[in-house]
Amino acid sequence: MTTEPLSFPRQHARTQRFSLGAPRAFTVAPDGKRVVFLRSRSGTDRASLLWVADPATGEERVAADPPALLRGAPERLSAAERARRERSREGGAGIVGYATDTAVELAAFALSGRLFAAELLDGTARELPIQGPVIDPRPSPDGRHIAYVAGGALHAVALVGGQEGPDGAGDDRAPRVWGTGTTLAEPETETVTYGLAEFIAAEEMHRYRGFWWSPDSRRLLVARADDAKVRRWWIADPAHPDREPSRVAYPSAGTPNAEVRLFVLGLDGSRVEVDWDRKRYPYLARVHWSSAGAPLLLVQARDQRGQLHLAVDPDDGSTRMVHADDSEQWLELFTGVPCWSPSGRLVRIADEGGARVLAVGDRPLTGHQVQVRAVLDVSDDDVLISASAGEGAGDPETGEVHVYRVNELGMERLSQEPGVHSAVRSGGVTVLMSSVPGEPGAQVRVLRDGKQVATVDSCAERPGFSPRVTLTEGGTRRIPCAVLLPSAYAEGDGPLPVLLDPYGGPHGQRVVAAHNAHLTSQWFADQGFAVVVADGRGTPGRSPAWEKAVRHDFTITLDDQVDALQDLAGRFPLDLSRVGIRGWSYGGYLAALAVLRRPDVFHAGVAGAPVTDWRLYDTHYTERYLGDPAATDETYTASSLVDDDGLVAPAEPHRPLMIVHGLADDNVVAAHTLRLSSALLAAGRPHEVLPLSGVTHMTPQEQVAENLLLLQVDFLKRSLGAGA
Template identity: 75%
Template sequence: MDGQLSFPRQHARTQRFSLGAPRSFTVSPDGTRLVFLRSRSGTDRANLLWVHDLGEGTERIAADPAALLGGGTERLSPEERARRERSREGSAGVVGYAVDAAVELAAFALSGRLFAAELRAGTARELPVPGPVVDPRPSPDGRHIAWAAGGALHVAAADGSDVRALAEPEHERITHGLAEFVAAEEMDRSRGFWWSPESDRLLVARVDETPVRRWWIADPAHPGREPAEVAYPAAGTENAEVTLAFTGLDGSRVPVEWDRERYPYLARVHWSAAGPPLLLVQARDQRSQLYLAADPETGATRLLHADEDPVWLDLFPGVPVWTPDGRLVRIADEGGARVLMVGDRPLTGPQLHVRAVLDVGAEDVLVTASAGPEAAEPGTGEIHVHRVSELGVERISEGPGVHSAVRSGAVTVLASATLDHSGAAVRLYRDDRPAGTVMSLAEQPVLTAHVRLAESGERRIPCAVLLPAGYREGDGPLPVLMDPYGGPHGQRVVAAHNAYLTSQWFADQGFAVVVADGRGTPGRSPAWEKAIAHDVAGVTLDDQVEALHGLAKSFPLDLGRVAVRGWSYGGYLAALAVLRRPDVFHAGVAGAPVTDWRLYDTHYTERYLGHPAERPEVYDANSLVTEEGGLSGAAGQHRPLMVIHGLADDNVVAAHTLRLSSALLAAGRPHEVLPLSGVTHMTPQEQVAENLLLLQAGFLRRSLGLV
């Protein structure tokens, strides 16, 4: 590693120090093998498939993309590009894989081609099947592999023979076996088909995008190219029609029946040997949802449980699922806390805020959780792994940090990130005893984040403060840079070192950087998250102001020079801050901001703001392009604002920034717009990512008079 390499260049080249780090772990049920992905170095984008032998403590390559492709360059289909954009996947090579029940056969796609790896033998081969292949998955018995291609769901024998289509689209706007946009972008459901435990049939999603409004995303830098057509379900418009059918390997088809008019969102599907297929379906307003069991023979569904909430119902990773003895496992908001429910019993209380179910065993459930509203210690930014059973709750991760785990039988893989060290340490345990580690090849950053975690204001808003390296008491107050995400699903204040590397770099440019997680951000309590209902703008902005003023009592913050930057929701919040509160914020950088919520998608936007036809005044009040939303601002206080947007963004489309710029121009408000040709919501390109940091720092320093 060249010590002279700048942090912006290193940060971009390593994809935020994620390259070379092991991920996507799977433990074989016999406890002998651990399968995972990792690239060869901290600057290599191509992931390889690895197998770790838990008995010998050795690891070997099970699939090398360079060898399998003969050194050729990957070519991604539009469907695969969309999947990676939805999951924010910026690496290459093997970015995902699926295995059979014994974890002996793995299937994955490269360049739209299907590959299978024998994990015991360590051999991988291509299967000559129709493509471009998306999301290949072996059957539990390892005898077949299914995949989506060209809108159809295909299946073949594991050796590549007997290829056939099980479900084919009736026209070009129908797909089988793929998740629709809002499921992949907002529901964390990236799959569109599920194997039966007996490997004799699949549960297949059919998506009809005919009702969805069409948008066109052009590349102005190449006017000769046709615009890309995308089906985008903007708030208040029609969603895709999603149905399910049990599809046999013999070609049989049994439609699944539920009240799709009342519950159109298919949020979760789970199928295991412990019980019948589980469905979680939601109403469009997301204030009611049903847990259903489906009958593979008839397609009929029966109600297991119904949830209602006057504000909204959240979705959680890992649930619903069955226990081995057939009880329903779910996460619910009960009594002001987020609790684990097994059957009809809550197994956790207000001391824990349960976030995800990791594994369900015969005797316990493995979960991640943060401190609940009645925890003895707040544990700011900490997320721990807990074992929950009828006998109580046991925390198995140690030390302040952000911990997660994968478990199968007696083997647990524990990944732990802390404030003291870069990256995450991956440790293996068998029957709770150490059984080895998995090496990370990620780069060490050229700087170290010096983070002080705190709570600010009457609401005890979780915050992180970073000062320039070498700052000493007596050096005087510093100009402030607020660096939030500040919205739903985005916790920024975490007890993990690498989360603050960019913030530390900005601090080293001469700022006191503040990261604040106000109401609406996850990890504290249901009431904290739902406080933004119908007022995302006012609540989230108020909490940034409260956090700033509270911290100024303890930290050297110059409240006469305050800037704010952010991306996505953070970009919205940054622009909002400059426009609505120029008395507090003196400059802002808004990256890929949502500016008009009528242009954002149904599932996300309507959860927080309602349906625009029913609450138009709410949309106007939370917009950046209306007088009601604060476009008029304070008379005579026009603060410098830079707006950045990727023109290829199909999530927050560039129209958001163009409409904001037009409104600002009409209002006589000075601003700068930086369009990024060919860039999506992720900005994965190395040169773009590096220069964005440099340009932002330069703009903020100029705007606050630091140069």
């Protein structure tokens, strides 16, 4: 019996965009003898296992297997854990995150709210008898304690026997024996948590942690968040009217944030509060504590135009300023910084002289040739960074991101193939992850002293086709673009209806030199469209000025879509009389903005989870770009689709618009779509609304994700008169 192959929408949904089965979350041991990572057993298995690979032999073994540890029982997640995964856009199951001690010999992780520890040398894992539900367990650097959060309180469980005795002697192969948990900090009220990132930190600052161990394993820096002043919103499930709505603390633009304080907590019961000017710098954006220096904080002003790097005295909680930054627009946050170099110099990423540079101490080590994006590792000899070509680098490498070694003598590129690359490094071993245009998925190579010694296999499924993509530039501003034509299109076949498929806003780069990033766009192209993806001003990877051009005006992102489209029409078979646009989140906002403000260009739009009134979006994101709504109300109105009076600046003629929204979305809440629909109805503008019951901002459900693609194609064909 033969089995019909899955359609692309079904395969795309079932494999979670072909991400299942791909190795991720790498950690390299400081002795270079172990590489730890997560990977599920197949491209359709959502449950990730913890693996250990030997760089010397390439051998891989399982260190922790969730089904075995749970003895076949289904996973059950607490509401706090579901919210944490929504913030980090984690759609997987099983072991979705882990933390290790410094030697990378012990790993801790949570399953179904239960605490587990894995011995990475011998590959054994077992549950610790701890009252949960447990969130974010992290071993101390010496491996003698595991700290974790349960019920908003911070706890720690201690090693009481096994590998080490009181004098440090013992059998290092013997199983560890753990005690019961002790409470280090307990919430004083129901609005307080210890050790967790508050909503705004996790959603917008990409700070997903709330506690950090000291290098000597005797103390922790612990964030205390109190959201008592944050306004409460209610998210109901209309499909189940018998269920109570969820009550969430959502800090919308111009309203109070959670109050965040920081404490040094000792395992001996000591407690010292860290002191800084929290009124002027309320955002705790980054925390770093290593043996190279004092605890290091990055705190930001609410308008994000000023920030301080502070060194903490953990004995009395006092702080001293190490460095200060200010900007007329805003200050961006980056992965991996700030931190200390092994020699005790401050490592940071800064916007200087029109470029985004790596600075060590007082000296910038890069210039206009690259746009630094993240610090990956810092050693005595160099700093490992990821970067894209800067505007001063000559012809840009459209969509490429590379890994570089940087020191005071210069810069060396480690990744050679065109593509998107990142890396993890320790102990002379580098794990290089590469996504390239010609190969599905990501290739993972293990390097020692720059030479490949092993690979890490992927179990991800392979799609049944490869994108037919041209990476180019469009318009006078040389906007990065990707153009995709139907696989069967031949020169001379004539112009095609056009589908713009952007994200098009801050922190969302879509034009990348990678294979899988363009699969959905190619599938739309194969339905009979010429698909255009454009990364206009506001998107990352080009220059600080490019990103910050959206200050006080999001509508210029639509101008760039139009400029790119009209320029590309002179080089590609684009029928400008039939132009559609689709997008999700910021891309959904852009799609709705396009059909409402520029119906002379766009003839149909699909807006998924769109922000329609920027006053309803969160503080840290929205105020960064549009300012305080109390002071810049006109800016909010100009960039929004609706306000209290209805539609904002709609143009004629009417164009077909489909709006899609998950009713369980706690990031862009469904009120955005409901208010837009009401305003459209009041204005006599026909439109379609597709409410998704039980769906969040991620749309992870297989049937929902599959049918969303099919319904969008049907709508676009109907609206544009496009054939297959």
